[in-house]
Amino acid sequence: MKDLKTKDSTMTGPQLAVQRYLDDLLQEATDINSSDQIDGQVEDSEMGDQAQGIQEIKTDSDSKGIETRSSELESEEQLLTTEVIPESESFHSIETSFADFEAAITDVPAAVLSDSEYEIEADEPEPEPEVRKWVAKTEPLPWASGRFECLLFYVGGLKMAVPLIELGGIFQSGGEKLTSIFGQPDWFMGVANVGEFNLRCVDTARWVMPNHYKGELKENFKFVIQLDRSDWALACEEVAEAISLEPSQVKWRSDRSKRPWLAGTVIDHMCAILDVQGFIELLDDPDNGFKKHL
Amino acid sequence: MTTIGRALKESKQAEDPMLQWVTFRLENETYGVNVMQIKEVLRYTEIAPVPGAPSFVLGIIHLRGMVVTVIDTCQRFDLPSGDINDATRIMIVEVEGHVIGILVDSVSEVVYLRQSEIEATPNVGNDESSKFIQGVCHKNDTLLILVDLDRLLSDDEWSEIGSM
Numbered sequence: 001m002k003d004l005k006t007k008d009s010t011m012t013g014p015q016l017a018v019q020r021y022l023d024d025l026l027q028e029a030t031d032i033n034s035s036d037q038i039d040g041q042v043e044d045s046e047m048g049d050q051a052q053g054i055q056e057i058k059t060d061s062d063s064k065g066i067e068t069r070s071s072e073l074e075s076e077e078q079l080l081t082t083e084v085i086p087e088s089e090s091f092h093s094i095e096t097s098f099a100d101f102e103a104a105i106t107d108v109p110a111a112v113l114s115d116s117e118y119e120i121e122a123d124e125p126e127p128e129p130e131v132r133k134w135v136a137k138t139e140p141l142p143w144a145s146g147r148f149e150c151l152l153f154y155v156g157g158l159k160m161a162v163p164l165i166e167l168g169g170i171f172q173s174g175g176e177k178l179t180s181i182f183g184q185p186d187w188f189m190g191v192a193n194v195g196e197f198n199l200r201c202v203d204t205a206r207w208v209m210p211n212h213y214k215g216e217l218k219e220n221f222k223f224v225i226q227l228d229r230s231d232w233a234l235a236c237e238e239v240a241e242a243i244s245l246e247p248s249q250v251k252w253r254s255d256r257s258k259r260p261w262l263a264g265t266v267i268d269h270m271c272a273i274l275d276v277q278g279f280i281e282l283l284d285d286p287d288n289g290f291k292k293h294l
Numbered sequence: 295m296t297t298i299g300r301a302l303k304e305s306k307q308a309e310d311p312m313l314q315w316v317t318f319r320l321e322n323e324t325y326g327v328n329v330m331q332i333k334e335v336l337r338y339t340e341i342a343p344v345p346g347a348p349s350f351v352l353g354i355i356h357l358r359g360m361v362v363t364v365i366d367t368c369q370r371f372d373l374p375s376g377d378i379n380d381a382t383r384i385m386i387v388e389v390e391g392h393v394i395g396i397l398v399d400s401v402s403e404v405v406y407l408r409q410s411e412i413e414a415t416p417n418v419g420n421d422e423s424s425k426f427i428q429g430v431c432h433k434n435d436t437l438l439i440l441v442d443l444d445r446l447l448s449d450d451e452w453s454e455i456g457s458m
């Protein structure tokens with residue numbers, strides 16, 4: 001029997017942790033059946049390219065590995081194997097002040113792998129082979145009807161992506177360029193005058209990782225990203241390259257009620273895609289969306 | 295200019311009056327108050343604390359025989375207190391018939407703003423102190439925060455000061 005490894009198997013511990021963090025952001029509905037969850041574990045752009053259907057994932061007895069069987073290669077019954085690196089060996093080396101990530105990292109192994117949803121007995125009858133492309137769990141947002149481009153940026157080590165079609169602009173935002181206004185919430189960094197706009201700059205980390213963040217990144221923010229043509233802008237530490245994505249590469253978020261700013265995640269790039277309009281609506285919320293949603 | 299042209303210009307100016315604002319600095323930001331409310335600007339002088347005074351009152355000063363209450367502007371705006379130095383000023387202002395002093399880091403200049411240049415405050419919070427802001431205006435590469443002195447103290451707080 002020939003072993004094929006999925007992309008997960010080549011991931012490092014931190015990458016797996018980030019993936020789990022991103023997965024957690026998705027807050028998928030609990031009634032997703034196990035095969036859907038299997039898809040979630042192994043989703044990968046290569047899967048789409050090769051049109052390989054994943055049928056089965058098996059968790060071994062010591063909960064340290066997931067074996068995945070490829071249906072396309074049924075005659076050879078090739079086994080796709082995904083190895084999960086134990087927590088103690090792989091995750092301690094991650095240098096981050098980012099408590100949310102730490103929490104995501106430490107949560108990873110046993111809890112996920114011991115979940116009975118992932119366990120499919122090896123001697124169960126093998127389902128009929130089915131060749132199908134990877135299908136996103138929910139419908140893409142309107143701007144993602146076809147291939148689309150996103151700009152990557154970093155907030156506290158978290159990679160985020162904003163669709164170019166809804167990117168208003170990128171501006172430098174040193175502390176001296178921001179005007180602080182008293183009487184505003186912690187997440188509001190101040191106003192930056194850029195051309196015709198008085199951009200209201202947001203401490204992005206307060207929104208995307210609110211649990212343990214205390215505002216320590218504020219000094220590191222060097223850029224602001226204008227959300228569409230609104231007066232809102234997200235502060236970030238670093239702006240990276242633009243990437244091109246197929247809608248099928250994105251795990252679109254099914255439930256947008258808790259984090260309206262999140263459109264979905266891209267496992268290939270380990271990043272979260274912003275729902276720009278959702279973010280704007282949240283920030284515009286007269287009842288102070290921040291307190292309501294977080 | 296023709297008579298009609300002059301009349302049109304005057305009409306426009308009446309609709310969009312030019313206002314003068316005295317600007318001052320507080321915690322590295324620039325604020326403005328309507329020049330009509332400023333009586334004078336003093337160098338920092340010893341402020342005598344008053345026992346039992348409200349927390350927003352720094353104390354009193356004597357100004358040509360008159361006792362003036364000095365407000366702790368930073369505390370009012372919920373800002374960290376700045377150091378007292380040579381640039382520190384006490385602005386004597388008249389608000390709703392009361393004369394008070396407000397302590398600021400420095401006084402900068404007088405700027406002319408048209409009413410139409412004043413933009414709404416990008417207010418996103420529910421904090422009480424945000425009500426002191428009348429609007430903002432971009433002038434000389436600086437965003438001016440225009441303070442509404444009439445809202446600086448509530449009726450109850452004016453009474454408290456009066457009974458000191």
